[in-house]
Amino acid sequence: MLKENVVSLKNVDFKYSNEVILNNINLEIYDKEFITLLGPSGCGKTTTLRIIAGFETPLEGDVFFEGKKINDVPPHKRSVNTVFQRYALFPHLNVFDNVAFGLKIKKLPKKEIEKKVKEMLAIVDLKGYEKRPVRALSGGQQQRVAIARALVCDPKVVLLDEPLGALDLKLRKDMQIELKQIQQKTRKTFVYVTHDQEEALTMSDRVVVMNNGVIAQIGTPEEVYNEPANAFVADFIGEANIIDGIMLDDCKVSILGKTLNCVDKGFGKNSPVDVVIRPEDIEVVPADQATLVGVVTDTVFKGVHFEMSVMCENCQWLIHSTVAQKVGDKIGMTVIPDNIHIMNKMFLNPNNEIFTEVYYSSEEENTTTFLLEGCEITIPDMYFAEGERIHIVLPPDALYIAGDGIGQLDEVYIESVIWKGAHNEIILESDERKWIMQSDTDEQVATYVPICFDFSKATVERVEVSDEV
């Protein structure tokens, strides 16, 4: 089947008061598909939708609609309609007039408007509600009016901005199925924004996983679940055990000091990787039959399966199994090679290496000070002469978030937090560089924190100028 592009975004950048919201977004949206933009709050998914709707203009890059560039086309001239997050129904109009709004603007004959609105209200299951004021409707009904209002205009593309966010769980589940059915019935392109991964997997033909203004992965729900592109996607979609590993050779990975067989190739010998194993892919076997052995620390009944925490080599593993194990039992864990997913590290400077020059130092106090992004940072108990080049290695555990709010580096952005079995791996972004940090506490993504350095865990060496290149 030939897939026809309806909307395409080419190299789209967007900034909001100097903050990068979207960074080089490339996206093709096909005709009649249900595509979902999925990501945590602040990842830029809503902005992407607003660019397609025409409420925002990209700073760089182009938006195409059926091959025509539409960067400067105002929203009311685009053949897209939006279902807003909090419905945005007109409070001064009743259900009929809300739905008829777009048609009246287009100045369709009265008879036709009436017929179309009636049909649409039947599709969204609101027959007989025409004369009701919208304020008198429940959340789910308002939602349906909003959908009908967008669909009745017969747009090529319907944009939905977290439309189910305000509904309770049961209603949300029903509406998910209903929305999917409406999409199939009306044969329109739906672009759906959500932060709910389950919702995205349930409804979509394709999922676009976004993080920090970039697209992390585009694929079918099966693809993003089974073959996540990186640790972020694996962590965000479904549940996963993500563990640091080293690729010993093609199809051989070492984690927690044990060697496992896998099916991935081409990572290069001894390169550090992230290993992802889904909790349902772990098989529980007697302890003497497995390479990975652990002790069950917790068992929770979840209805379909038991969720168990297993402590193995100082690392917390999550296992889903239909057979319960007793807390304190020693069990073995095996995974078939196909289910071990290897992915490149998202971060390429795993020890936060800094090359810099000594800005100021004091032999009496035995301190060295260097400049980092305009801040003076003093290393205690180390002396290097002023002007010397130094190489600082800060392993992830040498960084910590200043509990008292006074950091050596302020306003550092938390880009991602991923649980690595024994600790959280946090990727941070300051003005000029990214940092990787280990932490036992959970931090909130997309917030700004002050960070400090523990130089007792760092190594600092003098470097010859010639060494550096």
Add this chain to the structure above:
Amino acid sequence: MKSKAASYPYLLWMLVFTIIPLVMVVYYAFTDTTGAFTLDNFVNASDYSEVFLYSLYVALISTFICLVLAYPLSFSISRCTERKQSMIIMFLMVPMWMNFLLRIYAWVLILQSYGPLDTMLSFFGLHLNLIGNTGAVIVGMVYEFLPFMILPIHSVMSKIDDSLIEAAEDLGCSAFYVFRKVIFPLSVPGIISGITMVFVPTASTFLVAQYLGGTQFMIGDVIERVFQSDHNTGSAIALVLMVVILGFLVFMNRFGDKEAVAR
């Protein structure tokens, strides 16, 4: 019933300061000095019907000018950032912190013959009577009561959710249609309360006409004068004014309800 008990002081307040005075006005209006029932007061009051109509006329014109000035202003204020909005509103309020009489007197100084405005106009060879006419009274009224028009309209407009405007654009409205189909209908309640808040006091106010209107008094001034010598006739005029204003309010509210639901 705790919730009811809490309202007693206010009910008492209303009884003492609203109900009883009202009853007294009605009583005076229908009795003569001896306390006997009579309709003579209304006959006397009809002597002032010309002033009465003049007052309503001035009030209508002033209200209309206030609306014309306040509506676009409120609209543009409501599109500003919140900080800017509260600053502009504060600046609009600042003159109101000054005494009412002082503000009117300021206009007397501005408009009087050989005053600053008159002097300036005479440079261009224009010699106009700036004070002592209906125009001056209307200027004074508009100045006094403009904020009462701006505030309710602004407060309604600033509550219009941006997403409603976006939704209208999304459904094909150009800027003009967004205004006609969404912003205007949603701002009608603000217009209604603005008109009410301006029309009622302009119709009944006193002193403004005394200072700016020359010999042409308004009904408020008449009530003040008459009341000093004759409670009964004064009450009758006040009662007629009240009934007219009440009728006006009922009319406005009906109009408002219709506007808000239909369309």
